[in-house]
Amino acid sequence: MTMTTDRGVTQACDAILAAARLIVQTGTVSRSGHGNISARIPGTDRIVLTAVGGITELKEEDLALLTLDGEVLEGRLDPAAAEITRMHTEVYRRLDNVGGVIHTHAPFVTAYAVANKPIDCIYEGMARFDIVDSVPVAAYAPRGSAESVSNIVNAIADNSRAVLLQNHGILTFAADVVASARVLTVLEEAAQLGILAAGLGEPTTISAHMAAYAQRRASEFAAKGSTGRG
Numbered sequence: 001m002t003m004t005t006d007r008g009v010t011q012a013c014d015a016i017l018a019a020a021r022l023i024v025q026t027g028t029v030s031r032s033g034h035g036n037i038s039a040r041i042p043g044t045d046r047i048v049l050t051a052v053g054g055i056t057e058l059k060e061e062d063l064a065l066l067t068l069d070g071e072v073l074e075g076r077l078d079p080a081a082a083e084i085t086r087m088h089t090e091v092y093r094r095l096d097n098v099g100g101v102i103h104t105h106a107p108f109v110t111a112y113a114v115a116n117k118p119i120d121c122i123y124e125g126m127a128r129f130d131i132v133d134s135v136p137v138a139a140y141a142p143r144g145s146a147e148s149v150s151n152i153v154n155a156i157a158d159n160s161r162a163v164l165l166q167n168h169g170i171l172t173f174a175a176d177v178v179a180s181a182r183v184l185t186v187l188e189e190a191a192q193l194g195i196l197a198a199g200l201g202e203p204t205t206i207s208a209h210m211a212a213y214a215q216r217r218a219s220e221f222a223a224k225g226s227t228g229r230g
Contacts, residue, residue: 012039012048012177013063015100019181020050020058023104028181028188029055030105030169036081038088038101039177046073049088053080055104068092083144090149091173094156100177102184105169108191109184113137113164122203123190127211128218129183131161140166162187 016037023029023037033056038049051064064075068089077085088101112119118134121127138155141147152171155163161183162172172187174180197203206214 006041008041008044009046009048009065012041013060015039015177016048016050016063017058017060019100019102019177020055022178022181023102023184024056026181026185026188028104028106028184030107030110032105033057035102035104036084036088037103037177040092040099042099045069047088047092049077049081049085051075051077051081053078085144086149087144087152087171090153091156091171094153095158095160095173097175098173099175100180101171101173102177102180103165103169103171104184106184106188106191108188108195109164109170110168111195112191113166113168113170116166118164119187119191119194120203120205121211122194122197122205123186124206124214125186126190127206127214129161129186130159130215131183131186132206132208132211133157133159135162135164135187136160137164137166140168143168 016039019037029035033054035055036050037055038047040047045068047066048063049066050058050062052062064077065073067073070085070089091101092098116137118136120134121132136155138151141151152163161174162170164170172180172183174183194203
């Protein structure tokens with residue numbers, strides 16, 4: 001159904017569709033296309049959530065408006081979406097600074113989840129996105145169950161950007177949903193590189209000191225803006 005014309009809701013819908021396109025373009029989704037995406041309406045207890053189980057051909061009518069209590073205000077949720085609602089809402093409750101949450105079964109990060117192995121800061125892209133601590137693994141329980149949600153919340157720290165779901169996939173979260181999609185891309189790249197590097201030896205972890213250095217350089221050059229003529 002067509003969502004309300006409320007500006008905040010419209011912006012959230014547009015951001016989710018943009019994030020879905022980015023995820024598909026970067027291949028950070030499984031062959032089945034399964035995944036779910038949500039965006040919080042700033043300053044409210046409402047979110048827009050994908051109402052279907054796949055994200056590869058997402059349309060506005062595939063979205064629903066909910067409260068953080070899971071009450072559907074507009075649209076309707078397919079069973080596969082209703083089952084995982086708290087997997088999103090409890091992240092928003094845990095981290096006030098999160099504006100977007102994404103779940104996929106991206107192949108390389110999910111390989112780490114299946115192996116029950118955290119992703120250490122082994123790739124500069126992680127450092128530049130301020131993912132310095134290891135991405136933890138939340139212990140397995142059936143998707144969307146109370147145990148699963150509890151395991152996810154318990155694995156999240158105040159500075160977390162993601163959590164692996166054992167034998168399942170990954171959740172990423174950031175200030176907005178497009179930023180969350182970029183975190184997903186960086187972690188999928190890191191996971192792929194980690195798996196490839198393991199064939200040559202143990203992947204090298206970037207120290208917290210050098211990760212902070214990488215972040216400072218990124219900030220300094222961003223502050224200078226573009227260089228050149230014209």
